Amino acid sequence: MINIVVAGFKGKMGLTATKMVIKNEKFTLVGVFDPHSVEKNLNEISEFSNTDVRVFQDKEDLVKEVQADVWIDFTIPAVAFQNTYFALEHGIRPVVGTTGFTESEVKEVQKLAQEKRLGGLIAPNFAIGAVLMMEFAAKASKYFPDVEITEMHHDNKLDAPSGTAIKTAEMIFAERGYHAQGNPEEKETIKGARGADYEGMKIHSVRLPGLVAHQQVQFGSVGEGLLIRHDSFDRSSFMTGVALGCEKVMSLNEIAYGLENLL
Numbered sequence: 001m002i003n004i005v006v007a008g009f010k011g012k013m014g015l016t017a018t019k020m021v022i023k024n025e026k027f028t029l030v031g032v033f034d035p036h037s038v039e040k041n042l043n044e045i046s047e048f049s050n051t052d053v054r055v056f057q058d059k060e061d062l063v064k065e066v067q068a069d070v071w072i073d074f075t076i077p078a079v080a081f082q083n084t085y086f087a088l089e090h091g092i093r094p095v096v097g098t099t100g101f102t103e104s105e106v107k108e109v110q111k112l113a114q115e116k117r118l119g120g121l122i123a124p125n126f127a128i129g130a131v132l133m134m135e136f137a138a139k140a141s142k143y144f145p146d147v148e149i150t151e152m153h154h155d156n157k158l159d160a161p162s163g164t165a166i167k168t169a170e171m172i173f174a175e176r177g178y179h180a181q182g183n184p185e186e187k188e189t190i191k192g193a194r195g196a197d198y199e200g201m202k203i204h205s206v207r208l209p210g211l212v213a214h215q216q217v218q219f220g221s222v223g224e225g226l227l228i229r230h231d232s233f234d235r236s237s238f239m240t241g242v243a244l245g246c247e248k249v250m251s252l253n254e255i256a257y258g259l260e261n262l263l
């Protein structure tokens, strides 16, 4: 049995992950944490009325009172790094979906995990289809170096571009390197019209009510085009990946960056 805590359990992803952990026979939910919660026990929330699990508003109290193997994190970009560091310092393996990590923050927690010989996972996207989209896009960029990424999300999202778009761009860059795109003379008449620039490729972020998480990677070449698209219509799409991560980190002694490394 793997003992799990969920950080950010009051949020959209935290709630979905909490339900997944409760349902999965290999997992035991030993605590949930969210500074914006008011409950003392999960059973005070009607949909969890049969689940006797402690609720923590402070992570220091959580580590004093429960023994956890895995820390699932779906919080906010501003605290994800410190939460991951905190989990490792307390011997808990992080499985992190929260976005907003800088490259140096990923390296820093990877170093700590190696020192402590603890497994972990930071996955910008836990949906299997999204991982395939990123891998297909990286492969295509070898033959189609001209590419633009458009990610589309619900309008409550805090960060732009999305973690998935950044990871996609990193994977494309690893395959094709820097490549200047578009007309070198082009001028934006409205600032931002061409989107963000990552090593020559453009990233566009759409935020609209009704959307969940969607991304398309569009390639153009001489006389042809290629479009690779992934849609998460529901947050359950991420749960196979989260469950897989929770199992796999138990036998790792380093932090993987990207679910593709565990598939």
Ligand SMILES: NC(=O)C1=CN([C@@H]2O[C@H](COP(=O)(O)OP(=O)(O)OC[C@H]3O[C@@H](n4cnc5c(N)ncnc54)[C@H](O)[C@@H]3O)[C@@H](O)[C@H]2O)C=CC1
Pocket (backbone or CB within 6 Å): 007, 008, 009, 010, 011, 012, 013, 014, 033, 034, 035, 036, 037, 074, 075, 076, 077, 079, 096, 097, 098, 099, 100, 123, 124, 125, 126, 127, 163, 238
């Ligand atoms: N890797 C993946 O597959 C996915 C990643 N995400 C990412 O997960 C994160 C959460 O997304 P949502 O659930 O949609 O956001 P949300 O806004 O619904 O939930 C965030 C939760 O974090 C809590 N929180 C705020 N400060 C905290 C702190 N200091 N410690 C612990 N919890 C704290 C809030 O109270 C809230 O309940 C975002 O960064 C999002 O981009 C979202 C979907 C999939």
Ligand SMILES: O=C(O)C1=N[C@H](C(=O)O)C[C@H](O)C1
Pocket (backbone or CB within 6 Å): 099, 124, 125, 126, 153, 154, 157, 161, 162, 163, 164, 165, 212, 213, 214
């Ligand atoms: O905020 C979200 O919703 C999502 N965030 C992740 C990201 O930034 O890529 C993963 C997914 O796109 C949903």
